[in-house]
Amino acid sequence: MTTDDLKEYVGIIERMKSLINSAEFDQTFSLLTADLPKSKQFLLKMELKRLAQPCDYFIDLRGHVDGEVRPFVYRGKTHYMDDNAIQIFENGIKQYGGYTLGVYEDVMNADNNFRVMHKKETAQRVK
Known part of the structure; x- marks a missing residue:
């Protein structure tokens, strides 16, 4: 999950x-971050590299989501996800070009995850 100091970006x-693994990455990144301090540019680039790291974590959402969990095989590994998580996973694979830490975090932070729902409810009550 992106750190709080990068939430605004x-x-x-x-x-x-x-674009992380593409030839246009550096040029596009420079255009989008030209007005940012070098320290923020560095942090953003490091966050993008972190999200793009290959991941080998198993995903097991049994008992963690509000949905029907079923086995889902990706490259010989069986993950346990609901339809929402599978959709997020498949979109992430296309976006990142493979199973990365960013894909894992996107799946684990889906809106129907009980932990995420609890966090939102707690934030609502605190306001």
């Missing part, structure tokens, strides 16, 4: 995800 991160 989530738009840049989202736009750059699919």
Whole structure:
């Protein structure tokens, strides 16, 4: 999950995800971050590289989501996800070009995850 100090740049991160391993990455990144301090540019680039790291974590959402969980095989590994998580997973694979830490985090932070729902409810009550 993107750290709090980078939350305001989530738009840049989202736009750059699919370009991480492409030839246009550096040029597009420079254009999008030209007005940012070098320290923020560095942090953004490191976050994008972190999200693009290959991941070998198993995903097991049994008992963690509000949905029917079923086995889902990807490259010989069986993950347990509901339809929402599978959709997020498949979209992430296309976006990142493979199973990365960013895909894992997107699946684990889906809106129907009980942990995420609890966090939102708690934030609502605190307001």
